[in-house]
Amino acid sequence: MAQDMTLLWGSGSPPCWRVMIALEEKNLQGYNQKLLSFEKMEHKSQEVMDMNPRGQSQFKSKGNKLIPDCPNEQALMYQRMFEGLTLNQKMADVIYYNWKVPEGERHDSAVKRNREVLSAELKLWEGYLQKGSGCFLAGKNFSLADVAVYPSICYLFRFGLCEERYPKLAAYYNSLKDRPSIKTSWPPTWLENPQGQDTLKDI
Numbered sequence: 709m710a711q712d713m714t715l716l717w718g719s720g721s722p723p724c725w726r727v728m729i730a731l732e733e734k735n736l737q738g739y740n741q742k743l744l745s746f747e748k749m750e751h752k753s754q755e756v757m758d759m760n761p762r763g764q765s766q767f768k769s770k771g772n773k774l775i776p777d778c779p780n781e782q783a784l785m786y787q788r789m790f791e792g793l794t795l796n797q798k799m800a801d802v803i804y805y806n807w808k809v810p811e812g813e814r815h816d817s818a819v820k821r822n823r824e825v826l827s828a829e830l831k832l833w834e835g836y837l838q839k840g841s842g843c844f845l846a847g848k849n850f851s852l853a854d855v856a857v858y859p860s861i862c863y864l865f866r867f868g869l870c871e872e873r874y875p876k877l878a879a880y881y882n883s884l885k886d887r888p889s890i891k892t893s894w895p896p897t898w899l900e901n902p903q904g905q906d907t908l909k910d911i
Contacts, residue, residue: 713739716755718746720866720895722796722859730855732889734771743896774852785846785853788836792857795833798826799860803867803907827911830864830874837876843883850887858884866898868906 713736717724731739744750768775776782801822806814842848845857861881865871871878884890898904 710736710739715739715741716744716751717741718744718751719897720863721746722863725859725862725893725895726855728893729858729889730774730852732892733774733850733855736770737892772850774850774855776847776849776851781847781849781851785851788845788853789856792853792860795829795857796860798822798829799864799867802826802911803863823911826908830869830877830911834874834876837880843880845880850884854884858890864908866904868904868909869911870909873911 710731713731715724715727715731717728731737744753776785802819805819805822809818836845840847844850844854846853858881861877865878865881869877871881
């Protein structure tokens with residue numbers, strides 16, 4: 709079953725990592741894979757661009773249940789999952805600002821605003837975890853919300869987010885590091901170079 713799948717992925721990329729965690733959670737190990745180099749722009753190759761990025765999971769009953777049966781839990785799971793996209797965008801606006809915006813068009817006011825917006829977003833997630841009924845993003849069980857958002861949380865700490873300033877996010881981040889699906893799919897470039905950056909240390 710898994711042997712018929714091929715995953716093209718990039719090390720440390722939250723979207724790729726989400727797929728890898730989900731495959732591990734569904735016990736779909738042994739798939740074919742090809743590690744792409746972002747630096748060499750392999751993710752923009754014709755092979756990748758020709759693929760259809762949309763599809764439906766055929767493995768609902770396999771491995772761990774990632775979508776709760778309870779309607780209330782399911783609604784919270786989808787809410788957190790989609791809110792994770794906002795978190796990811798606000799994070800990218802800070803981390804990649806100098807890369808995306810030409811030097812002559814950069815403004816200190818935009819940098820300050822992006823950092824303030826990300827800080828407010830992080831406080832929101834800190835509050836979600838403080839008020840939550842379990843140690844996961846959408847209750848007492850690991851769900852698609854965690855699959856979707858955890859890689860972004862890791863990315864934040866990789867770029868220097870202060871654990872003391874966000875203790876609930878830090879506890880969430882640290883509590884899932886050894887989960888088999890996450891440990892197995894941990895970005896190899898992060899294993900080779902555990903030292904991250906300090907871009908977010910003062911947020």
